[in-house]
Amino acid sequence: MFDQSLLAGLALGFQVAVDPTNILFCFLGCLIGTLIGVLPGLGPTATIAILLPMTSALSPVAGLITLAGIYYGAQYGGSTTSILLRLPGEASSVVTVLDGHAMTRRGRGGAALAIAAWGSFFAGTVGTLFIALFAPLLAVLVLKFGAAEYFVLMALGLVASVVLAQGSVLRALAMIAIGLLFGLVGTDANSGQYRFTFGSYELLNGLPFVPLVVGLFGIADILIALEQARDAEASQAGKIGSLWPTREETKRAAPAVARGTLIGLFLGLLPGGGALMSSFVAYSVEKRVSDKEGTFGKGDPAGVAAPESANNAGAQTSFLPLLTLGLPSNAVMALMTGAMLIHGIVPGPRIMTNQPNLFWGLIASMWIGNLMLLVINLPLVGIWVQMLKIRYSVLYPIILVVSLVGIYSVDYSTFDVFLTAAFGLLGYGMNKWKCEPAPLVLAFVLGPMMEQYFRRAMLVARGDLAIFVERPISLTLLLITAALLAGIAAPHVRSFRRKAFAE
Amino acid sequence: MTTMTRRTLLAGAGSLGLAGVLGLRPALAQAFPEKDFTYVIPYTPGGMSDNISRIMGERLAAATGKKVINDYKAGAGGAIGANYYMGLKPDGYSLLQSTNSFYGVIPAVTKVEYDPKTDLTPLVLIGDAPMVIAVSPSVGVKTLQELFAYAKKNPGKLAYATSGRGTVGHLSGVWIANRGGVDLLHIPYNGAGEALQACLSGEAQLFIGPEAAEHILAGKLIGLGTMGDKRWSGLPDVPSTVEAGVPGWAPRSWHTITVHSKVPDPVKQQLATAVNKILASDDVKDRLVKFGLIPGIVDLAGMRKRADDDLVEFGVLIKDAGLALKK
CATH class of the missing domain: 3.40.190.150 (Bordetella uptake gene, domain 1)
Structure with missing residues (x-):
């Protein structure tokens, strides 16, 4: 019975998705998504907001297929600038910078892009199948996650972020502390108190994310390059070598892709930080599992494969709460509900039964879209890599202008442009002090969410801390966090004791 | 065209x-x-x-x-x-x-x-925008008056989820608590989507807003009333709050x-x-x-x-x- 309806559903879906108009718009969406993913600053949220009215001229299915294509296309494209230029355009590609850009420095940029594309394709395929198979079941799982579970999951993520640090743990902790402080800026959701806003309206909603990452990663890197007069290096990175991963690289990447996909499938379901958490957690897990010789952070293919697969798997499953419950799990999904309403489709739990061709058509088109993205992106790898041949004295001003225009266009706010400059300087300083930006960014995103979930859990439990251990999912996550913390602390405790005994 | x-x-x-x-x-x-x-x-x-x-x-x-x-x-x-x-x-x-x-x-x-x-x-x-009062079926009440009775018998048990502090949803909750003479706990979320999800999962028991309509029609939530003096054609079986026994202005x-x-x-x-x-x-x-x-x-x-x-x-x-x- 269940299999029957699944097969019938998929058959219906593919029938809808291979309709020539739908295929064309799926392709267009993927292409646009790839391009805006490549442009730093301009993300899928802004693009979909701009293109939304145009979809009203299309059929509902074609419209949603286009918008969905833009969304996961941007996940593919977002890795390109992270890998080649150390400029993450999307939150979920921040960790890809670490090993991806290191590979570029070693002249393996093309291979890194190819690994990201293949990993994303694999993850997308599995993600689509996963949604088709388990949609009703997963909808129930989403509802099992309450405030307590989210809080513990975020705590796990924060502890895992220490693992991200490549150098000193103490410096990583300091960066986490700064990230948490940055995250506090804005209006407190529970009491309405203003924190660190200094009377500025722009800060009432907190510090914006894109200026922070573009400043800390992209602008800072340009400043450092200026100082080192890196132009001499241009010719070296320009020597691209083979665009394809070597057998050795493939062997490193393949298991990482599988693990990353698995993590992304589940974390993508969670609203809010799902896609971001999945790439961070996948990277941290990968580093624990396969970083035997300390190659992570120096251009390990596994460090590219895991987060890229995870964020794409997450991008697919993040559609699930929308499709099964009508609940948008992030800003892009909220726009998708707007797109449905334009066509008179009311998002809600009845979409699957009332609009089967929309539901299954969208799912089938996701797989077709992923295939198209592979076809679009693999030939593009060669073109993107050519960018590295441009002299830095020409390339950097272009990057700077494009990033700032992108940032300005999100909210039409000059304030954000100044913020980017300020974070660029901070990033430069951090580089001088050998502090890494990745833990700061993760803490910045997770901190405010953790606070909110904690306070919400306390409201729900009427102030009883036992809520975290009474709920089975929460307890399990808590134990994993404790084990991870012990794992990180153990070597330090040991060496401290050895020193203490020696004296 | x-x-x-x-x-x-x-x-x-x-x-x-x-x-x-x-x-x-x-x-x-x-x-x-x-x-x-x-x-x-x-x-x-x-x-x-x-x-x-x-x-x-x-x-x-x-x-x-x-x-x-x-x-x-x-x-x-x-x-x-x-x-x-x-x-x-x-x-x-x-x-x-x-x-x-x-x-x-x-x-x-x-x-x-x-x-x-x-x-x-x-x-x-x-x-x-019809402000619909929706309750989780787990509470076991079918009308606004039953809700008030339940809340009086089980003080501190009921919480309502809103899209944030100082929103019309929040004030609607304050209004319900005032008019029923009961105590309701406010839990703010980021936007109506999250708040609705909390009500569906049972983290909160009440949600007030037009977004609840689809879930009431699907039988996942129970509609207790539409705020004001008129029924809403989208949910013809749900009474207005005036009909449900709470006269006067409603948020x-x-x-x-x-x-x-x-x-x-x-x-x-x-x-x-x-x-x-x-x-x-x-x-x-x-x-x-x-x-x-x-x-x-x-x-x-x-x-x-x-x-x-x-x-x-x-x-x-x-x-x-x-x-x-x-x-």
């Missing part, structure tokens, strides 16, 4: 801020309007205000032959957009997409640079287009007439109903009264809830 596409293209270009690049303008010899409109949307794209502004902007452009440029200024629950709007010229060419919160709630809970009575004027009623949510009060009265009237003509057309009405709104035509005086009433009534609730801004 071609005109339709051009209109959509214009609306799209408008939100990009690039409208000047595209399009021909039919030179209409009219006193008003003689230039393009700026349409400030004080929320992020994707929400109800955005959905409304897209259709209204598109139709206004078609009706006047002028471009309508959507300008998104989100943040601080709408206060950033409203303050930005106050900085624009009060010539009738700048419009503000708004709700009754801009008159009754925001000025009382946030620092704003306008006086809701003297600086802003609501032009038209785009639609009322409500309505959408409007606002202009500066300084705009000359004839211009206000002309604009209101033009927009009401759009609102009276069947396809726009149909679209608004699909958005979950209750469309209706209200004149300028009627809108002023709505705004002033809400300022007083919400003011009482805001004081009760201890939300009032310390000035």
Whole structure:
């Protein structure tokens, strides 16, 4: 019975998705998504907001297929600038910078892009199948996650972020502390108190994310390059070598892709930080599992494969709460509900039964879209890599202008442009002090969410801390966090004791 | 079909801020309007205000032959957009997409640079958003009175989820607690989607807002009442709160287009007439109903009264809830 309806559903879906108009718009969406993913600053949220009215001229299915294509296309494209230029355009590609850009420095940029594309394709395929198979079941799982579970999951993520640090743990902790402080800026959701806003309206909603990452990663890197007069290096990175991963690289990447996909499938379901958490957690897990010789952070293919697969798997499953419950799990999904309403489709739990061709058509088109993205992106790898041949004295001003225009266009706010400059300087300083930006960014995103979930859990439990251990999912996550913390602390405790005994 | 596409293209270009690049303008010899409109949307794209502004902007452009440029200024629950709007010229060419919160709630809970009575004027009623009180089936109550009885017997057990502190949903919860003489715990979330999810998962027991309708129809939540004195055709089996035994004013949510009060009265009237003509057309009405709104035509005086009433009534609730801004 269940299999029957699944097969019938998929058959219906593919029938809808291979309709020539739908295929064309799926392709267009993927292409646009790839391009805006490549442009730093301009993300899928802004693009979909701009293109939304145009979809009203299309059929509902074609419209949603286009918008969905833009969304996961941007996940593919977002890795390109992270890998080649150390400029993450999307939150979920921040960790890809670490090993991806290191590979570029070693002249393996093309291979890194190819690994990201293949990993994303694999993850997308599995993600689509996963949604088709388990949609009703997963909808129930989403509802099992309450405030307590989210809080513990975020705590796990924060502890895992220490693992991200490549150098000193103490410096990583300091960066986490700064990230948490940055995250506090804005209006407190529970009491309405203003924190660190200094009377500025722009800060009432907190510090914006894109200026922070573009400043800390992209602008800072340009400043450092200026100082080192890196132009001499241009010719070296320009020597691209083979665009394809070597057998050795493939062997490193393949298991990482599988693990990353698995993590992304589940974390993508969670609203809010799902896609971001999945790439961070996948990277941290990968580093624990396969970083035997300390190659992570120096251009390990596994460090590219895991987060890229995870964020794409997450991008697919993040559609699930929308499709099964009508609940948008992030800003892009909220726009998708707007797109449905334009066509008179009311998002809600009845979409699957009332609009089967929309539901299954969208799912089938996701797989077709992923295939198209592979076809679009693999030939593009060669073109993107050519960018590295441009002299830095020409390339950097272009990057700077494009990033700032992108940032300005999100909210039409000059304030954000100044913020980017300020974070660029901070990033430069951090580089001088050998502090890494990745833990700061993760803490910045997770901190405010953790606070909110904690306070919400306390409201729900009427102030009883036992809520975290009474709920089975929460307890399990808590134990994993404790084990991870012990794992990180153990070597330090040991060496401290050895020193203490020696004296 | 071609005109339709051009209109959509214009609306799209408008939100990009690039409208000047595209399009021909039919030179209409009219006193008003003689230039393009700026349409400030004080929320992020994707929400109800955005959905409304897209259709209204598109139709206004078609009706006047002028471009309508959507300008998104989100943040601080709408206060950033409203303050930005106050900085624009009060010539009738700048419009503000708004709700009754801009008159009754925001000025009382946030620092704003306008006086809701003297600086802003609501032009038209785009639609009322039915505030539906929904309860999780796990509570086991079917009517509002049963809910009150349950809450009295089990103090501290019931919590309601809202899209944030100081929203109409929050004040609706305060109102229910006041009128029922019961204690309800407020849990704020980020947006209606998260709040609704919390009610579906049982983390909170109550949710108040139009978004609950689909879940009531699907049988996942139970509708206890629609706030106010009228039933809503979208949920014909759910009584109004007056029918459910709670007489008088109830928190409500309505959408409007606002202009500066300084705009000359004839211009206000002309604009209101033009927009009401759009609102009276069947396809726009149909679209608004699909958005979950209750469309209706209200004149300028009627809108002023709505705004002033809400300022007083919400003011009482805001004081009760201890939300009032310390000035």
